[in-house]
Amino acid sequence: MTLPSAYSEARTRRFNVGERVRVKLAFPPGHRRTPVYVRGKSGIVERVCGAFANPEELAYGFDGEPKRVLYRVRFRQRELWPGYAGAESDHLELEIYEHWLEPA
Amino acid sequence: MSKRPHDMGGEAAGPIDTVDHGMKFWEKRANALRNTLTSGKVIRLDELRRAAEDLGPRYYELEYFQRTTEALRRVLIEHGYFTEAELAAKMAEVRRRYDAA
Amino acid sequence: MKHHDHDHSHDPSFDDGPPSEHEIMSRAIQELLEAKGIISGEQLRRRMEQFDTDFPQRGARVIAHAWLDADFRQRLLADGKRACAEWGIDLEADRLIALENTPRVHNVIVCTLCSCYPRALLGMPPTWYKSENYRRRVVREPRAVLREFGTVIADDVEVRVHDSNADMRYVVVPMRPAGTEGWSEERLASIITRDALVGVSVPKP
Numbered sequence: 001m002t003l004p005s006a007y008s009e010a011r012t013r014r015f016n017v018g019e020r021v022r023v024k025l026a027f028p029p030g031h032r033r034t035p036v037y038v039r040g041k042s043g044i045v046e047r048v049c050g051a052f053a054n055p056e057e058l059a060y061g062f063d064g065e066p067k068r069v070l071y072r073v074r075f076r077q078r079e080l081w082p083g084y085a086g087a088e089s090d091h092l093e094l095e096i097y098e099h100w101l102e103p104a
Numbered sequence: 105m106s107k108r109p110h111d112m113g114g115e116a117a118g119p120i121d122t123v124d125h126g127m128k129f130w131e132k133r134a135n136a137l138r139n140t141l142t143s144g145k146v147i148r149l150d151e152l153r154r155a156a157e158d159l160g161p162r163y164y165e166l167e168y169f170q171r172t173t174e175a176l177r178r179v180l181i182e183h184g185y186f187t188e189a190e191l192a193a194k195m196a197e198v199r200r201r202y203d204a205a
Numbered sequence: 206m207k208h209h210d211h212d213h214s215h216d217p218s219f220d221d222g223p224p225s226e227h228e229i230m231s232r233a234i235q236e237l238l239e240a241k242g243i244i245s246g247e248q249l250r251r252r253m254e255q256f257d258t259d260f261p262q263r264g265a266r267v268i269a270h271a272w273l274d275a276d277f278r279q280r281l282l283a284d285g286k287r288a289c290a291e292w293g294i295d296l297e298a299d300r301l302i303a304l305e306n307t308p309r310v311h312n313v314i315v316c317t318l319c320s321c322y323p324r325a326l327l328g329m330p331p332t333w334y335k336s337e338n339y340r341r342r343v344v345r346e347p348r349a350v351l352r353e354f355g356t357v358i359a360d361d362v363e364v365r366v367h368d369s370n371a372d373m374r375y376v377v378v379p380m381r382p383a384g385t386e387g388w389s390e391e392r393l394a395s396i397i398t399r400d401a402l403v404g405v406s407v408p409k410p
Contacts, residue, residue, distance in 0.1 A: 031154040033371045035317055036107050037114040037344065049300075052372045059154035061182070070371055077366075081114065086348045089363040095371035113317030113368065117341040122354050122405075124331035130228040135329065136252035137235050140244050143297065153319055168320070168335050170227040176234055186237045194233040202224050 013069045014098055019045045021073060022104040023096060031059035034100045042104040043075035046093055054097070069098040109163035110156065131169040138172055151179045261328030263294050264376060264402045269394035271303075272381045285376065289326070296325045299374040302367075306380045306407075310363045313351065313404030314375045315343045323374035327399055334403060344368060354405040377404040384410040 015021055025040035033055050048071055053064030077090040084090070127135065142149045155175035156163065163171065181188060224232075238244045267289060271278040280288040285301025301323055304312040316322065317340045322330040333339050343350045347364045351357070358364050367375050379401045385393060400406040 031108075031150065031157060033318065035113045035368065035370060036111050037317075049371075049373060055150045055153075055371070058148050058150035061148075061151065064150075072373070081345050085346055086364055087360050087362075090347070090365070091363065092344060092366045092368065094368035095373055097371070110318050112337060112341045113315075113344045115341040117338040120333055120336060120338045120342070120350060120353050122333050124333060126332070127329060128228075130224065130231060132253050132256065133235070133249060134231040135256065136249045137231065137238075137244070139256075139324075140248050140252055141238075144244070144248075146243060156319070164337070166227075168332075169231075170225075173227045173231045173234070177230060180234065180238075185241065185243065186234075190237060191230070191233055194237050195229050198229050198233050198236070199224075202229070 013048060015045050015048075015071060015101060015103075017045050017047055020104040021045055021071070021096075021101045023073070024100050024102060026100075031056055034096055035094070037080065038073075038075065038094065038096070041075055041080055043073040043079075046072040046074040049095060070095050071098065071101065072096075073101075108157045109160060110153075127169075134169050134173055138176060141176070147176075147179050147183060151182075152176065155179050256324070256328055260325055261399070263289075263325075264323075264327040264399065265394040265397035266390070267292070267294065267326065268376075268378055268397050268402065269390045271378055272393055273390055278378070281378070294326070296323070296374075299323050299325050300372060301326065302373050302375050303378050304365075304367060304375055304404075305378045306404075308362070308380070310365055311358045311404065312365050312367060312375075312377045313343060313347055314367045314369060314377065315340060316369045317341075317344055318368075318370050321369040321374060323376055326374075326376060327402060331399065331403075351405060354400065356406050376402050379408050382408055382410050 020042055021044075022042040023034060023038050023040060027039070048069065051067035051069050054068045055064065058064040072093055073096050074091050074093045077084045077086055077092055078088060080092060138152065141147050142152070152172070152175045155178040156171045158178070159166070159171065159174060166174065177191065180186060181191070235244070235249070239246060267281070270292065271281050277288060277292065280291070281303045282305055285303045286296050286299065289296050289301065306312055315334070320330055320335040322334065324330070339350065344366050347366050348358060351364070369375050379397065381393070385396070396408045396410060398406060398408065401408045
């Protein structure tokens with residue numbers, strides 16, 4: 001039996017691992033899974049997680065199709081937070097849906 | 105720009121209570137209820153999250169499983185599994201049962 | 206709020222004092238759904254048991270196995286859900302990314318938006334993980350937060366925070382501490398705490 005991989009390659013995708021991307025600086029109403037603290041920030045694609053039903057639609061009873069590509073994006077903490085108190089090498093990683101990303 | 109109440113990453117806050125206080129019995133049962141409903145695909149976890157976020161300022165006044173319960177109520181009513189009136193009647197019945205014991 | 210071991214022959218809710226509004230609401234919702242045949246009391250009882258006795262044991266066993274079996278470790282890091290499944294642990298809906306601590310990198314996990322957590326691997330998240338202050342602060346000042354848990358990470362080690370904000374779930378694979386040479390898998394599992402698997406502490410022999 002083939003099990004779904006955590007990060008199976010999505011068939012068509014806009015961004016590749018290693019590419020610099022920027023998270024849209026947008027504040028649409030309703031259920032979103034892109035935290036405000038990363039909006040407008042730029043980071044590097046760490047991996048492609050695969051394609052998933054869109055939670056922004058699932059939250060309201062729709063089926064969330066067509067699936068959206070989900071990426072893990074890596075940010076430097078010094079770039080996320082003014083006056084970040086930790087090490088230069090500290091990073092934060094989280095998952096961002098493709099429609100929230102632009103080339104940086 | 106107003107944020108939904110759950111979107112709190114990066115906000116200033118005080119010390120963390122690092123002790124795990126576990127769960128009361130009713131919370132364990134509430135957790136099993138939520139989990140059974142979402143894995144059985146009766147409702148989606150995404151709907152529950154949205155309903156919790158829609159609590160607005162009450163989000164901060166409620167404890168975790170109180171939020172879960174309020175969100176479950178909202179989504180199950182949306183789906184038509186019961187009405188507010190049916191829930192109120194059942195709650196009165198449950199309360200009477202506890203008081204009688 | 207201690208954990209009570211309940212005698213299930215009577216309604217154990219009484220043990221916790223007069224029920225709150227939300228306890229009553231939760232019970233009422235449950236009974237309405239049972240009456241309509243949407244769920245059964247048996248399903249809930251089984252679930253509660255899984256969360257209490259089954260799920261919490263799994264994480265430490267998986268990591269102890271990874272410490273002893275390099276091939277399993279690689280498979281776990283490559284695809285957490287598949288590696289667990291092949292080893293006999295069904296993570297159900299959770300997709301798992303295992304994060305390896307190294308001498309250069311210390312990982313710590315949070316869900317800032319709610320409380321996403323690999324429940325089928327670790328059981329219920331601790332109250333601090335779900336707390337507003339953890340969710341607010343660990344993304345912005347992870348080292349200060351780790352210090353509150355008694356964990357100090359050297360400046361030349363990267364602290365990498367993972368916000369599990371969408372479809373993935375995460376577990377930390379801590380470094381195996383010195384002084385555990387020759388230990389059995391069971392003994393290794395006994396020092397792998399839940400807190401170490403979330404990344405706020407490290408295992409000690």
